[in-house]
Amino acid sequence: MKIAILPGDGIGTEIVAEAVKVLNVLDLKFETESALVGGAAYEAHGHPLPESTLKLAKEADAVLFGAVGDWKYDKLDRPLRPEQAILGLRKNLGLFANFRPAICYEQLVGASSLKPELIAGLDILIIRELTGDIYFGQPRGRRTAVDGHFPGTEEAFDTMRYSRPEVERIAHVAFQAARKRSKRVTSVDKANVLETFQFWKDIVTEVGQQYPDVELDHMYVDNAAMQLVKAPKKFDVVVTGNMFGDILSDEAAMLTGSIGMLPSASLNSSNQGLYEPSHGSAPDIAGKGIANPLATILSAAMMLRFSLNQAEAADRIESAVKSVLAAGLRTVDIYSEGTTKVSTREMGDAVVAAITKTTIKG
Numbered sequence: 332m333k334i335a336i337l338p339g340d341g342i343g344t345e346i347v348a349e350a351v352k353v354l355n356v357l358d359l360k361f362e363t364e365s366a367l368v369g370g371a372a373y374e375a376h377g378h379p380l381p382e383s384t385l386k387l388a389k390e391a392d393a394v395l396f397g398a399v400g401d402w403k404y405d406k407l408d409r410p411l412r413p414e415q416a417i418l419g420l421r422k423n424l425g426l427f428a429n430f431r432p433a434i435c436y437e438q439l440v441g442a443s444s445l446k447p448e449l450i451a452g453l454d455i456l457i458i459r460e461l462t463g464d465i466y467f468g469q470p471r472g473r474r475t476a477v478d479g480h481f482p483g484t485e486e487a488f489d490t491m492r493y494s495r496p497e498v499e500r501i502a503h504v505a506f507q508a509a510r511k512r513s514k515r516v517t518s519v520d521k522a523n524v525l526e527t528f529q530f531w532k533d534i535v536t537e538v539g540q541q542y543p544d545v546e547l548d549h550m551y552v553d554n555a556a557m558q559l560v561k562a563p564k565k566f567d568v569v570v571t572g573n574m575f576g577d578i579l580s581d582e583a584a585m586l587t588g589s590i591g592m593l594p595s596a597s598l599n600s601s602n603q604g605l606y607e608p609s610h611g612s613a614p615d616i617a618g619k620g621i622a623n624p625l626a627t628i629l630s631a632a633m634m635l636r637f638s639l640n641q642a643e644a645a646d647r648i649e650s651a652v653k654s655v656l657a658a659g660l661r662t663v664d665i666y667s668e669g670t671t672k673v674s675t676r677e678m679g680d681a682v683v684a685a686i687t688k689t690t691i692k693g
């Protein structure tokens with residue numbers, strides 16, 4: 332087993348270091364190799380996703396990714412911006428299935444901006460298609476308009492598109508995931524306006540016929556955005572396109588009050604995957620030792636479960652995280668009165684200690 336470690340920018344290096352520490356204490360056989368990505372790679376090699384980094388990621392069984400980006404790169408040409416690294420990895424590795432769980436940890440109910448009763452016990456899984464849609468559709472660019480409201484003026488355009496196989500495969504992923512949960516899928520679209528998403532809805536419905544045991548419903552994206560804050564617990568598995576999934580997954584993450592807690596997985600058809608926290612590089616708090624490493628540690632658990640076939644080790648990480656929360660340890664983002672404020676490293680150490688304890692107990 333080989334894991335590519337790509338810490339990236341901002342808090343990325345700090346939180347990935349804690350996750351690696353946790354992986355190392357599990358006594359599993361794997362090889363790791365680190366590489367630069369994002370702004371860090373741009374500084375060193377002039378490109379956010381250097382050939383060598385891409386090669387390493389392709390060869391590895393899994394990629395543990397921190398975060399990329401910093402405002403200081405916002406003025407670079409688009410192909411050189413840090414975000415292109417993550418888009419390039421998704422595209423080149425074919426990571427079409429993005430799993431973004433939004434789980435509200437019992438001890439953190441108070442951290443949400445919603446009333447505790449709305450989110451206590453929340454456990455949603457957003458499945459976002461990750462390599463298609465308007466993110467990757469061609470053509471795109473700028474040109475002089477030949478029609479529209481202002482012919483002859485400058486315009487910009489992107490292309491929203493999905494092919495049948497792209498929708499079919501993500502629909503299968505969603506129905507299969509739902510079978511392991513409460514057997515409900517909500518497909519989110521904008522079929523009332525967009526051709527692409529009428530197509531999406533038709534195909535998800537078709538694929539759904541192969542899963543008669545799974546209940547399928549459809550919701551327009553604007554309504555889904557509203558229902559997520561009104562009655563989030565009504566959702567179980569949500570499947571949607573790349574752009575809607577980008578937006579709704581941030582919304583869902585924030586419902587739990589702790590985006591610093593949420594892991595994510597992006598898989599291709601051979602279960603090779605990229606694992607990263609749902610949050611970004613947070614350059615404003617980088618280097619201060621206060622970032623929450625738990626989302627990355629939980630991403631490492633997802634990696635063990637999905638790509639490395641080590642479900643038991645994944646369970647051990649997840650229960651260790653629950654036990655440090657139960658013990659009242661909190662990084663500043665999830666701190667509340669009566670709990671103990673800890674640094675990034677102290678949080679990582681506590682998880683390691685919790686794992687070692689369960690090892691001794693057997």
Ligand code: IPM
Pocket residue numbers: 414417418577
């Ligand atoms: C995400 C991020 C990325 C996206 C950016 C950094 C390109 O927002 O993973 O949700 O839009 O997909």
Ligand code: MG
Pocket residue numbers: 577578581
């Ligand atoms: Mg996003």
